Amino acid sequence: MDAIKNLLNRKSSKNLELPFPNRKEMDIVYQSALRAPDHAWLKPSKFLEFKGDSLNKLSKIFEDFAKDNFSDDIAFIEKAKIAPFRAPMVIVLITEVKKHPKVPPIEQMLSTAAAAQNILLALSALNYAGIWKTGKLALNDDIVRYFNLDSNHHILGYLYVGTKSGKDRNVPSIDLEDFVTRY
């Protein structure tokens, strides 16, 4: 697919079904992710991939986190438990923050954010789709423990991945003058 066409046409999708990308395709997706800008080449981005039966494992992680941290919120506990089944594949976006005199944690997390966009673009180029979600299950100091990760890890969100189903969403056109100042 033409690279610029892919950039201009990529859309997130909430309606995702099988098939998900195969191993060879996912290797391309992760290689693309790991070409994101990365100050001092610290390689802080890590990915956990759940699909098929292992979605049950992710469901248990979400449920345990929700039960321990939002015990009064029965609706959220139920929502967390079923969340992984919204797509056939889920990629957990992780920044493993490394100590470096010139590269603060925020730069390392921004590198993972760039990696996430590369994943979405690579998926789109391969005719798959995804959506980045966060909510209470991400961007907090507690969730990493439920993945058995040390506290220098940060979960930036979840990419729900699969094949787009249903009608394509219309995206409003953008007036560049609202966003760009040219000097």
Ligand SMILES: Cc1cc2nc3c(=O)[nH]c(=O)nc-3n(C[C@H](O)[C@H](O)[C@H](O)COP(=O)(O)O)c2cc1C
């Ligand atoms: C860091 C981040 C977190 C997001 N979290 C959510 C979320 O929890 N739930 C959601 O519906 N959309 C979330 N979104 C928005 C979607 O991923 C998506 O960008 C949005 O639906 C617009 O679609 P588009 O990417 O096709 O423009 C998030 C986006 C970003 C960048």
